Amino acid sequence: DAKTTQPNSMESNEEEPVHLPCNHSTISGTDYIHWYRQLPSQGPEYVIHGLTSNVNNRMASLAIAEDRKSSTLILHRATLRDAAVYYCILRDEKNTGTASKLTFGTGTRLQVTL
Amino acid sequence: GAVVSQHPSWVICKSGTSVKIECRSLDFQATTMFWYRQFPKQSLMLMATSNEGSKATYEQGVEKDKFLINHASLTLSTLTVTSAHPEDSSFYICSARSGSVFRSTQYFGPGTRLTVL
Numbered sequence: 001d002a003k004t005t006q007p008n009s010m011e012s013n014e015e016e017p018v019h020l021p022c023n024h025s026t027i028s029g030t031d032y033i034h035w036y037r038q039l040p041s042q043g044p045e046y047v048i049h050g051l052t053s054n055v056n057n058r059m060a061s062l063a064i065a066e067d068r069k070s071s072t073l074i075l076h077r078a079t080l081r082d083a084a085v086y087y088c089i090l091r092d093e094k095n096t097g098t099a100s101k102l103t104f105g106t107g108t109r110l111q112v113t114l
Numbered sequence: 115g116a117v118v119s120q121h122p123s124w125v126i127c128k129s130g131t132s133v134k135i136e137c138r139s140l141d142f143q144a145t146t147m148f149w150y151r152q153f154p155k156q157s158l159m160l161m162a163t164s165n166e167g168s169k170a171t172y173e174q175g176v177e178k179d180k181f182l183i184n185h186a187s188l189t190l191s192t193l194t195v196t197s198a199h200p201e202d203s204s205f206y207i208c209s210a211r212s213g214s215v216f217r218s219t220q221y222f223g224p225g226t227r228l229t230v231l
Contacts, residue, residue: 104150
């Protein structure tokens with residue numbers, strides 16, 4: 001599985017935008033970029049995913065570099081409820097006949113302060 | 115998004131006993147379910163992948179005779195930890211994927227905290 005590299009931790013002030021980076025220099029053409037987040041003592045929550053184009057949903061935006069070797073998750077206005085560990089994961093979608101799986105790295109712990 | 119539930123949310127058991135954890139997809143049919151384990155301050159580790167009606171595929175290092183997985187229907191998977199020991203104490207999280215195997219979102223349950231005394 002192609003690996004991702006994320007900073008261990010980041011801090012943000014409430015109501016400010018947050019840019020969470022992820023490097024994936026060994027990404028293959030069939031890898032989708034997925035972002036999940038995990039609040040303490042809870043299961044991961046789906047945030048967003050994309051392949052090549054930038055993506056937006058109600059939770060966040062995903063900006064993907066043109067060469068796809070990096071991506072950035074953007075929270076437009078951080079709130080205290082956004083404090084969590086954010087995981088950037090590559091999932092291989094090539095048609096192998098077997099279920100592709102999500103392999104979690106260590107993620108970025110986001111702290112949000114007043 | 116889709117909802118995945120787990121039961122129980124926490125369980126305490128004596129060493130040597132077996133514990134069953136249920137995972138249900140509440141509003142979609144899950145063709146594939148996954149079981150993860152997470153130790154304190156660590157990331158999630160995939161234990162096994164199961165498709166409805168077939169045997170689970172275990173990750174390297176996971177004992178299939180100790181962690182029994184049954185995916186009997188499109189909405190239910192169970193994980194049984196047999197002869198549990200204190201080192202099995204962990205946070206167990208299931209995940210489910212609907213529809214086409216490819217390019218579909220994977221949803222996670224809230225987790226089950228197992229404590230073995």
